[in-house]
Amino acid sequence: xxxxxxxxVRATLAGLGLVLAAAPLGCFVVWRRMAYFGDATxxxxxLGVALALAFDTxxxxxxxVVSLLMAFTVSSLSNRGYAxxxxxxxxxxxxLAFGLVAVSFLHGVRVDLMAYLFGDILAVGVPNLAVIWGxxxxxxxxxxxxxxxxxxxxxxxxxxxxxxxxxxxxQLVLTLALALVxxxxxxxVGVLLIAAMLxxxxxxxRPFATTPERMALAAIVIGALAVIGGxxxxxxxxxPTGPSIVxxxxxxxxxxxxxxxxxxxxxx
Amino acid sequence: MSGLNVQLGGQTVLHHVDFSIDPGxxxxxxxxxxxGKSTLLRAIIGAVEPSAxxxxxxxxxxxxxxxxxxxxxxxxPMTVRRFLDLPQRVDDEAARDALDxxxxxxxxxxxxxxxxxxxxxxxxxxxxxxxxxxLLILDEATQGLDQPGSAAFYQKIAEVRDHLGCAxxxxxxxxxxxxxxxxxxxxxxxxxxxxxxxxxVASAPEYRALFGTGTGGALALYxxxxxxxxxxxxxxxxxxxx
Numbered sequence: 001x002x003x004x005x006x007x008x009v010r011a012t013l014a015g016l017g018l019v020l021a022a023a024p025l026g027c028f029v030v031w032r033r034m035a036y037f038g039d040a041t042x043x044x045x046x047l048g049v050a051l052a053l054a055f056d057t058x059x060x061x062x063x064x065v066v067s068l069l070m071a072f073t074v075s076s077l078s079n080r081g082y083a084x085x086x087x088x089x090x091x092x093x094x095x096l097a098f099g100l101v102a103v104s105f106l107h108g109v110r111v112d113l114m115a116y117l118f119g120d121i122l123a124v125g126v127p128n129l130a131v132i133w134g135x136x137x138x139x140x141x142x143x144x145x146x147x148x149x150x151x152x153x154x155x156x157x158x159x160x161x162x163x164x165x166x167x168x169x170x171q172l173v174l175t176l177a178l179a180l181v182x183x184x185x186x187x188x189v190g191v192l193l194i195a196a197m198l199x200x201x202x203x204x205x206r207p208f209a210t211t212p213e214r215m216a217l218a219a220i221v222i223g224a225l226a227v228i229g230g231x232x233x234x235x236x237x238x239x240p241t242g243p244s245i246v247x248x249x250x251x252x253x254x255x256x257x258x259x260x261x262x263x264x265x266x267x268x
Numbered sequence: 269m270s271g272l273n274v275q276l277g278g279q280t281v282l283h284h285v286d287f288s289i290d291p292g293x294x295x296x297x298x299x300x301x302x303x304g305k306s307t308l309l310r311a312i313i314g315a316v317e318p319s320a321x322x323x324x325x326x327x328x329x330x331x332x333x334x335x336x337x338x339x340x341x342x343x344x345p346m347t348v349r350r351f352l353d354l355p356q357r358v359d360d361e362a363a364r365d366a367l368d369x370x371x372x373x374x375x376x377x378x379x380x381x382x383x384x385x386x387x388x389x390x391x392x393x394x395x396x397x398x399x400x401x402x403l404l405i406l407d408e409a410t411q412g413l414d415q416p417g418s419a420a421f422y423q424k425i426a427e428v429r430d431h432l433g434c435a436x437x438x439x440x441x442x443x444x445x446x447x448x449x450x451x452x453x454x455x456x457x458x459x460x461x462x463x464x465x466x467x468x469v470a471s472a473p474e475y476r477a478l479f480g481t482g483t484g485g486a487l488a489l490y491x492x493x494x495x496x497x498x499x500x501x502x503x504x505x506x507x508x509x510x
Contacts (some may be wrong), residue, residue: 031344152355155340161315162333162405163355202343209345210379 004126008231012131015227015245018197021136021181023219024143026175026198026200027205027212031154036085037074037175038195040092041182044070045191046099048183049116053106055238064183070095071175075168084209119190120243121231128187135184139177146173151212189242197223200249207260220253281307283459284321292400294429294436296446298469299456300478301471305439306336308456309407312437325403332401332434334392336408346380348372352395369431370394371424386417390424397428404428406438418442422479 003009029038034070045063052062074091093245103113124132143150153160153167178198187196201223202215209215230245282304289295297305310316312323313333340346351471352363367373372390375383384392396404406425410418426449429436440446447453447466452461461474469475 031341033341043357148353148355154344155346155354156335156338158310158313158315158335159333159338159353161310162313162331163399164314165355206343206345211345211350212348215345 004129007122007124008235010124010126010129011121011231011241012228013129014121014199015231016224017129017132017136018181018185018188019201019220019227021139021177022185022194022197023201024216025139025174026178026202027180027216027219028143028150028154029178029198030202030206031212034084034088034158034175035195035199036088036092037048037071037178038182038198040088040095041067041070041175041178042186042191042194043092043099044095045182046113046116047095047102048099049186050099050102050106054102057102057187060183064093064179067179067182068176071179072172075175085102096135102243115190116186117190118240119186119188119193121188121241121245124188132184134186135180139180142173142177146170150174180235189245193242193246196246196249200228200246200253204253204256207256211238211240222256223249226252270346281458282311282318283437285456285460287454287460289403289435289437291435292429292433293452294426294450295438295452295454297437297439297454297456297509298443303457305456306407309405309439312405313504329403330401332396332399332400332404334389334396334404334406334409336439337411338388338392340380342381347376348378348383348391349376351380351391352398354395356399358398360364363394365393366397367391369397369428372419373377382482386413386421389413389421393421393424393428397432400432403492404434404436406436406440408441410440410442415442422446425449 004013021050026038029035044066048066049059049061050062051066052059056061070091074084077087077127095166100113149165150161150170150173152163152165157167160170181198182191182194185217188199201219204222205215205218208218226245226249232240233239233248234241234244285304285308287308297308299305307316311318312325313331314323348367349363350365352358358366362378364373367376370390370393372387372394375387375391378387380388382390392409393406404425410421413421425436425438426435438446447470450466452463453466453469455461455469455472455475455478457478461478462469462472464472
């Protein structure tokens, strides 16, 4: 365990675990135009934190339950005629507001909301690592198992129906995975940065990819670069770690977009 | 299917539709916008639940489905070859055969987003053929193609039917092309107005009640071969609409 005694090693491992799950999942979020879904689920997580503290249960459990509830609500309502972005806007902001109000009812408990909003990857302990890698393995397994069905349902729901796949079930699988990622990641990068880690690596990977699988792999590599580089940069310049990681991911995105504009095939 | 009712958003889109298709038959569904054509197809593939009645298929029926239009988000990289692997991986030889059969042989390495409308439809057809379908369903598959393009596409469908012996069920707006390519035409407007051989349907009063005015052009010419007076058509249409 000597290696894990180093806080930097633990932080790097935590970040890599997150990327392993978030990057491929983020590809689906991008393909299905659900970018705000990550936001909404992440905002709901604050409510989960408040409830967990109120009932004195584990934060992970509280966040997971509320994120799942949020995900199921969005999934079921989206089939009832509301546009996805409207629905997510309503739910994301109300969940965050209810969460903040709920936190104010907690007497005698000093909640460091900042820690949950922005995360504290440097404070990750060995038990947290186990949760993150366990969650990441679960999400990866889920994606691996449903990959083809998920892709078909993403392309076109009717195409999925004709092939005997129920696209509603596949959407449920995705929302489940998303809730899981939020629950394991809240300690690491915090709710506000989870959505960024879902979407930015996937968007950065797009110009380099010719197939969905390559895009997912490239997103993992890019996310890993952002984690490792962001941690080093934050040490070097004494900047906040979570935002540094996202900043580096954003810089990589810019480089990738410019590279595509300069050398890319605009019509592949 | 028998006595099929489908409700969407509180409205009855299809009421009491009785309809069947035999192996090897090419059936085309025609009808005005909002007449439930696509809903009928979607009920067959199981994408909408009927509120009454039932769709009965041969057990284990293999369906190949070509959707009306398929929007592939530009953020989703997808080669033609990879697309054919959805949802089940196929070996290269099967993929090549299907592409050849659909007349899209040279497209294997191309990105889906870079294909022209006609190429795209052919790839969709190739993918539908991979499952060796017994029933091929096409929902306005030639939308966005010019007239020679869609004529060539229907020609391809007929070849595929002859080759695979599958039944073909399609929806189309291009009445004149479809009339020539179908064994049977079903005229749909919430319910089955009339059906039968193309010539029979084209001269049926229910059909002309729906299409008698406003379609113009090729259809009017087509109809002219069977009837001599426009006025007569008109009156007849009104009577039938009662």
